[in-house]
Amino acid sequence: MGAGGAVLIIVVGAVLLFFVAVALVLLVAAGVVRLSGKNPKPLAWSGVGVLAVPVLFVATLVVWSQLTRDPDTIELDLREPIRLSSLPEDNEEFPGMRDYNSDRIDLVLPDGERFEAEVDGVLIWSDDGYVTRVTFDRRARDEGEAETLGATWEAELDGSGTVDVEPDYSDHGRVRAAVLADPTS
Structure with missing residues (x-):
């Protein structure tokens, strides 16, 4: 804000x-x-x-x-430490990880820039009760979309995260990304 x-x-x-x-x-x-x-x-x-x-x-x-409000959007501000207990619990929970079937992700990156995207799922990783990493992915819907989407995400994340393109996954490929969160900042 x-x-x-x-x-x-x-x-x-x-x-x-x-x-x-x-x-x-x-x-x-x-x-x-x-x-x-x-x-x-x-x-x-x-x-x-x-x-x-x-x-x-x-x-x-x-x-x-x-x-x-959009319950299918995961919204996180990664500029500050995030307690895992502050996240919604209508999801699958495993030790150190929460798995959300979310349609969208809305992140404020550690540098203050905003990243928004349509996704197929979000995994939130934690250690000692604090979020340490957010990973998300999206299957490509059209031929060649995986490469384009991967380049778009890479540009929008601008070094705040990593992007991996799997062009051979399923029909048209998949893009996965990870953004680290510093739980001690």
Whole structure:
């Protein structure tokens, strides 16, 4: 996340906290008015209405994120250590490795560049509970695609990973790639 995203989160958080504070003041004022024997309903309803704004915003954000997320995409930021326990568990797990049948991979490489690709599967390797390597592959769908895809991945990974092209695999070949993650950075 960039600096602009962090500033946006801080601003939205401050606005939501402001709404909560105003709502609490209105609700406390309603309680004070009630103790004085007057009608507290207008203040109480105002407090509930103001409190509904941040609650509805957060609920909408949660529902929207669940609807728009792609569960078949493995997303990892390799600039920082990644705990294996933080990864989704709807997959096969073996000692030191998780096997995902993912359709896409979205990596932030150690140099900060982004790598996205359609894949047929992702293996995530670990040691001492931290991700150490990510490997992924894709079978070529058309004649000659393996070589082209291999060159594309190699250029996009730009030294952050290795690419291996197997032109004789299956019908049209397969491309495999591996990106190392430094669990101590």
